[in-house]
Amino acid sequence: MRIAHVRERHAPAGTPWRLAAALGGRAADLPEPRRWLDLEVARRRLVAADPRRAHNSVTFRLPVLTLDDHLARGLRVAALGEIVDAMGAATGGEDPTPDDDAVLGADDLVFGPPILRPPAFRDFYAFEQHVRTMWERRGGEIPEAWYRIPVFYLSNTSEIRGPGDPVWAPRGSAELDFELEVGALVDTPAVNLAEERGEEAIGGYFVLNDWSARDLQREEMAVRMGPAKGKDFATSIGPWLVTPDEVADARAPGASGPDLAMSASVRGPDGRETAVSAGTWSASHYSFGQMLARASADAHIRPGEILGSGTVGTGSLLEVKDSTLGRWLEPGDELTLDIERLGALRAPVVVRPGP
Numbered sequence: 001m002r003i004a005h006v007r008e009r010h011a012p013a014g015t016p017w018r019l020a021a022a023l024g025g026r027a028a029d030l031p032e033p034r035r036w037l038d039l040e041v042a043r044r045r046l047v048a049a050d051p052r053r054a055h056n057s058v059t060f061r062l063p064v065l066t067l068d069d070h071l072a073r074g075l076r077v078a079a080l081g082e083i084v085d086a087m088g089a090a091t092g093g094e095d096p097t098p099d100d101d102a103v104l105g106a107d108d109l110v111f112g113p114p115i116l117r118p119p120a121f122r123d124f125y126a127f128e129q130h131v132r133t134m135w136e137r138r139g140g141e142i143p144e145a146w147y148r149i150p151v152f153y154l155s156n157t158s159e160i161r162g163p164g165d166p167v168w169a170p171r172g173s174a175e176l177d178f179e180l181e182v183g184a185l186v187d188t189p190a191v192n193l194a195e196e197r198g199e200e201a202i203g204g205y206f207v208l209n210d211w212s213a214r215d216l217q218r219e220e221m222a223v224r225m226g227p228a229k230g231k232d233f234a235t236s237i238g239p240w241l242v243t244p245d246e247v248a249d250a251r252a253p254g255a256s257g258p259d260l261a262m263s264a265s266v267r268g269p270d271g272r273e274t275a276v277s278a279g280t281w282s283a284s285h286y287s288f289g290q291m292l293a294r295a296s297a298d299a300h301i302r303p304g305e306i307l308g309s310g311t312v313g314t315g316s317l318l319e320v321k322d323s324t325l326g327r328w329l330e331p332g333d334e335l336t337l338d339i340e341r342l343g344a345l346r347a348p349v350v351v352r353p354g355p
């Protein structure tokens with residue numbers, strides 16, 4: 001199942017997001033869904049046809065608003081599948097027709113972040129190739145502790161961007177960079193999780209871009225305190241949430257993650273597109289179960305919190321700028337981060353707005 005926040009492209013300013021589920025097939029077979037099911041319209045129709053649904057299931061009893069609201073009720077992402085399955089049963093196993101008022105065409109939609117207001121964002125450092133490159137640039141080796149402990153930093157959640165939202169270099173920076181990561185959404189309360197059960201708390205995955213201002217970050221890290229203004233100006237997530245069952249078959253036994261391709265490209269102001277990154281999720285040294293076990297040790301993890309995997313090898317210009325694009329990102333660029341089955345997350349780079 002793929003879940004997204006959507007609204008009509010030409011809707012009035014301030015129109016609230018609606019929650020929709022992709023129609024037409026699984027992520028492995030249909031990377032870019034063309035039709036989406038409005039879950040609240042579907043819920044109301046199903047309850048009108050059979051009022052017992054509202055009595056028997058809280059999913060049908062309350063309006064479907066946003067995913068944030070859904071999680072705040074104590075419901076998990078998978079519960080939304082009840083509506084999708086019931087619509088399928090009501091139509092004889094077929095998707096609703098395009099003229100159905102519950103069906104939304106992708107061309108008429110704007111997509112928002114999969115979670116609108118995450119209460120926390122922990123970004124890990126799980127891909128060895130990226131970590132090694134960073135340490136070699138400093139003339140050192142990967143610390144032994146990295147191989148024992150999944151490390152992370154807590155980032156800002158007030159500057160979450162969705163697909164297509166513009167991003168700009170923060171004040172004082174001329175070295176705007178991206179970081180290609182897998183994001184994970186926690187959809188149930190958790191504390192002191194065991195590694196082997198950590199992934200049971202994950203409701204879905206998405207593409208994550210941990211934007212970086214490398215010149216600001218370089219100055220901050222010299223103080224040995226961790227990143228601050230070099231990181232907290234923007235994080236892009238999307239284009240939708242993909243439930244774990246959609247990627248499970250791509251994961252070999254014992255692997256830290258599914259064998260799914262991760263790539264990045266930049267289309268410059270001249271229209272020319274340059275491929276800059278290529279990696280795979282399965283190269284992660286740590287699984288999300290291990291990351292969640294570390295994050296939840298002596299700490300309560302809340303529904304709606306997100307985790308980042310850390311940057312895949314080659315997944316930043318800091319690693320590959322000289323051999324690919326030859327420069328940092330600049331206004332007029334459009335960046336596309338693509339993870340197989342999770343979708344393509346696009347962002348235009350613009351001039352920093354004035355006061």
